[in-house]
Amino acid sequence: MNSARRPLIAGNWKMNAGGQEAMPLAAAVARAAKEFSKVEVVVAPPYTALAAAAHELFGENKSDVGLAAQNMHPETSGAFTGEISAGMLKESGASLVILGHSERRQLFGETDELVARKVGSAIAAELRPIVCVGETLEEREAGKTLEVVERQVRAFLDELAKQPGFGVIAYEPVWAIGTGRVASPEDAQKVHANIRGLLASASIELASVTRILYGGSVKADNAEGLLSQPDIDGALVGGASLDAAGFRKIIEAAHRVAEREEEE
Template identity: 50%
Template sequence: MKYLIAANWKMNKTVADTLEYLELFLPSVKDLFEIEIMIAPPFTALSSASIKLDTAKKEGEYNVKLGAQNMYYEEKGAFTGEISPLMLNELQVDYVILGHSERRHIFGEKDELINKKMFSAIEHGLRPILCVGETLEERELGKTLNVVEAQIRKALAGIEKDMQFLDIAYEPVWAIGTGKNATPGQAEEVHKFIRSLINEMSKGNDDKTRILYGGSVNENNAGDLIKQPNVNGFLVGSASLDPERFYKIITKVLEV
């Protein structure tokens, strides 16, 4: 199981910014196949990024996948402002991030909606990255594992047999964009719990589902975090906006 290092740019970078970034970043990861790399730009830049990555792969050996930051579960219809899985398929998108805490807490997405999106993504050949994590209040009350378990069970209800087609990202809400991050020990505790939960829900697939850590990952803490037995990669936010910083995180993973 290869490590997955994924970049979530959130609402950052224009089309021009995206192309400039890839121009700088791609040469540094040419012929790099030991790990998997994914970049999720905003929807407006997906098409240009797709073309750029496709061109790069024709000119050399690249293993950079394209991801989307969200999607709706229907293929088409009167859903103003939404993006369907068919639209992502057309752009050769490989991954889709679902259930991110910003979608949950800012836009009010519930586990039932996330479950429908998970079903749809897998059905349409997209590999979802399911985000789970607790708030600071929930951690202080000792509810971390209960919250994470509830989110996973609800989001994956009915698709337990498809665990090998998805990844899970543990992102403590209190560590996203705050500059704070879970200690390697805190991260490993939750990741180990998630691994055992996956094994219970889908026997034999616990080693096919990667568990990523997200929450203020940067080039300084990546080395210690990735050494944990059940940390299989990262979902990187702000540090991925700079191609040099993102590449430094990748190098830390390659050193393990």
């Protein structure tokens, strides 16, 4: 973590807590986040719970927790049954959107080109993208991790460069998502440093201000080790974000690392 970049901890609820559960979970995260002002905290509920979560986060008990969607369509409107536009997300209270998640790429066939279109549309709508990249187990074992991640980043690099610091990148090795396996802090740092170098090829400013998160079985017991790496600026948390107490411990770990960085 670098003291020049405020750490970001984002909770991706995936296809969970999309109904009545969303309100108490959002409220619990908001209470936890109040204690750790050095960390930006974001939750990403399903579409059906965005408005309910927004009510909890921005209503009477207003909090600083941000609200993200989990996906969006690149077009602003049209005959796209079942899809959601950036404008609709903003009206629901979202200010961020997760794009290119490996589950979208692997299960729904999203290509680098489509992800890049979505990134451009999100930025144009002033919706901050959290863009995911990462390799499969087969690609990792073939020694292609950096090659794959570089290809994915280059697809949307020009879009991020239009507004340095507005977008976020999340490195999520596919083999670590939901498996309990996690990259070692050193291995994750190697990929993050490579991504930082790609950003620098577009501009030094882009590299210095863009936050790069790690995702993939992030939990309270491994968060601090990962976040202590110089190019890891936060975490995109999956299953652990559904437990407010556990998620709080990850936020607390980010806060501790941020305090330590400020003192050095």
